[in-house]
Amino acid sequence: MEEEARCFLGRFVDEFPAALEEGSPLPVSPLSCKVSLEELYGESLELGLRLLALRGAPPVLSALLCQAALSQLLQSDLSPFHCPQEAEANQEEQIVVLLHSEAVQRHFLNKLIDEALAWQQNFIKLPSSPSRFLQSSVHAIKNTRRKMEDKHLALAEFNQLFGIQDGVERAYYAVFDGHGGVDAATYAATHLHVVLSKQETLQGDTATAFKTAFKHTDDMFRGKAKRERLRSGTTGVAALIQGQELTVAWLGDSQAMLVREGQAVTLMEPHKPEREDEKQRIEDLGGCITFMGCWRVNGTYAVSRAIGDFDQKPYVSGDADCSTTQLFGDEDYLLLACDGFFDAVKPSAVPDLVLDALQQPGNSEEGGETQLKQSKEIIGRRVAQHLVSHAKEAGSSDNITVMVVFLRPPEQLLSQDSTTGTAQATQDSTSQNTPQQ
Incomplete structure (x- = not known):
């Protein structure tokens, strides 16, 4: 390097x-x-x-x-x-x-x-990359939509970017699904991780740090939206891997899932207007949920939480939910994606789809070091591309963004047995509550 x-x-x-x-x-x-x-x-x-x-x-x-x-x-x-x-x-x-x-x-x-x-x-020796953050695979398409309103960020160099030197390895990953324009998604992809890095509770209480960061980013975007007369909004899902701990925070229906030894692990429940607790929260505030092709908040937005959408605050809440999961070293990968993927693909289908991509011809470890490096890069690209293609073939017409963060080398996954079905592991969660306005 x-x-x-x-x-x-x-x-x-x-x-x-x-x-x-x-x-x-x-x-x-x-x-x-x-x-x-x-x-x-x-x-x-x-x-x-x-x-x-x-x-x-x-x-x-x-x-x-x-x-x-x-x-x-x-x-x-x-x-x-x-x-x-x-x-x-x-x-x-x-x-x-x-x-x-x-x-x-x-x-x-x-x-x-x-x-x-x-x-x-005066060349300075570069610090070595954290061993866990080996490779990520990202693919995004506009699909049949008129505009691409998704944004994403993969930042394995979180500590280096913010000058954090506390000895704890960190990596940050996020997917944002904009609506009514790309401005809110771009804003969240640019600022959320910056705000998160400044939180004093980052190491001791990452869930609180994430919730504060989401809320503050929403408040920051409110100022920009007012100055520039912007009306867009964005859902978002972000993950911080910190030492042996994975914290996921989300607003709306973008989602994250973990795969451990070939089995899908449920990390979160997306915010949708028809979710009973979300429906109750909105009605308690004086709003309503109506069906217009899909369930919508006050007949407008199809998401119940988002950054932006200030014309429907507080019904469309800016409060994030969080979950924290301990990592034991047997995790395969983390997947983050927008609803354009999850509306067409069930989480239980993901492990087999990833294995299908890894088993495609040409994924070989034979050859010299340069060829091996190129082969691994090709494998990484193929995984997200295969998942996106499958979602499109399954009927998704929305923007689709898929990010796969490998927690062990992809080639190791080929040697394990795949367990198909809908098995979902139980996670250790330190925070899984629904904030109220």
Whole structure:
């Protein structure tokens, strides 16, 4: 990996031998035209990771470079990038300082270029990747929908990206299924993990940290939605693997499931309007559930919890649910997907579908090291692609996103016996309650 990192740094410094000049076009476009000080953290990291990924940077190096560049940015005087404050109709509202994204992100990218040059001139040994987070497989399609409104994030380098050095291995994975536009899904994919990283309860009470992070991200998006007159919403499911503990948090009907020794493990129950406790919660607030092709909240949204959808808050709740499961080393993989997958594929069918993908011709360990590495990458891609294709063939017309996080090498799964059926293991759960508004 170090040789790969050195080669990348050489190419990167050749492409960016000097700082980007004021007024010059950026090599990647920022997500927003204007950004608040709180949003700057997530949007800068997203921009930096995207730039480096497009150029083939090793993920660990990308995380370290972005973290260092962001630290430098946040220590800078950002006042030159402030937008003129507009007169507010309601003077009692707190004034939010906004920055011109293009200008401040040019400043950030210049910090990133400086960090890359420093690394090239004085190469630092890269930390080894956590052994458990071997491989993830992701595939997403627009399908027959007019727009793609799903977003996802796989971040095995959680600690490196946020400069966490407490000796506990962490990896973060998330899938967001937007509706009414992609803005809410993009926002959640950009900021939820950042907000989570700042929670003091992250290590001792991850469920509380997740719930707080979801709620705060919803509140942050409310500000952006008001400023930019956005009306979208998004469901989401996110997982944090922390040491020997897996915590899953969710809003709406995107789902996560675990497979242990070939058997599906139920981790959660999705939030749907027709779920009895969700129906009761909404009715207690004065709302109603009506059937219009599917069950909908007040005749509008087909989900009962989401980030965004502010025209139907609090009926569409922004409170996440969480479950925590201990990992014992016999887990095969974690799967996260949107409802475009789970509406067409039963969780009990997933283990056999994954084995089908792994057993396809061409998945061989024969050959040299380079060929073996390429073979493993192909295996990883095929698994998610096979699952998505099966969901489409089963009748799904929605956007489909599937993410498989292997907790042991995929090739090891081929040697175990597959147990078909609907067996569901019982999990150790430290938090499985439904928050109320």
